[in-house]
Amino acid sequence: MMKKCEAFIIGGSAGSLDVLLKVLPLISVKIRFPIVIVIHRKHGADSLLPELLSSKTELSVKEVEEKEPLTAGTIYIAPSDYHLLIEQDRTFSLDYSEKINYSRPAIDATFQTAAEVYKDKLACLLLSGSNSDGVNGLSSVKLWGGVALIQDPSTAQVAYMPAQAQANVKIDAVLSIEAIAEFINLLP
Numbered sequence: 001m002m003k004k005c006e007a008f009i010i011g012g013s014a015g016s017l018d019v020l021l022k023v024l025p026l027i028s029v030k031i032r033f034p035i036v037i038v039i040h041r042k043h044g045a046d047s048l049l050p051e052l053l054s055s056k057t058e059l060s061v062k063e064v065e066e067k068e069p070l071t072a073g074t075i076y077i078a079p080s081d082y083h084l085l086i087e088q089d090r091t092f093s094l095d096y097s098e099k100i101n102y103s104r105p106a107i108d109a110t111f112q113t114a115a116e117v118y119k120d121k122l123a124c125l126l127l128s129g130s131n132s133d134g135v136n137g138l139s140s141v142k143l144w145g146g147v148a149l150i151q152d153p154s155t156a157q158v159a160y161m162p163a164q165a166q167a168n169v170k171i172d173a174v175l176s177i178e179a180i181a182e183f184i185n186l187l188p
Helices: 016-026 049-054 107-121 135-143 160-168 177-186
Strands: 007-012 035-039 060-063 074-077 083-086 092-095 122-126 147-151 173-175
Touching: 007 016, 007 107, 016 035, 016 049, 016 177, 035 083, 035 107, 049 060, 049 074, 083 107, 107 122, 107 135, 122 135, 122 160, 135 147, 135 160, 147 160, 147 177, 173 177
Parallel strands: 007 035, 007 122, 035 074, 060 074, 122 147, 147 173
Antiparallel strands: 083 092
């Protein structure tokens, strides 16, 4: 499907944490790219999210810091109340501009900026959620030659987000929860 994956980004909202808790233990420690997770969360809430996710994987898990470079084999979590952008030099940028789709961090902002940087070496996955955040971002991923993935809406706690992507974007794969880690582990 792709020659080489240089970044894998997961976006989700309501119902996506449960998916991550099932998928992270199954991801190989030998992956050769960073994984970035953007989940809608309230400011100040979920401050234990990095620790919770870290307890489910042998990979390094950390909340993103401004200007931090993306490093292979690390799982990064978007901080609450900031849009997470990927810069051309492959570092993170935190942005406090207006909410997008009622959300900050917005999945669209991360998917779109990553698509411009990684082009055909990017894969993005949209999980369970109750609004259409991530749909425009997946369109950008496709426009730049990347791989657009969604959680199978029939397995999503809240199917609206992946279903909207499926209806509006040419999706490369619709993945069951069990198939997500397998897909990630098989990326070149």
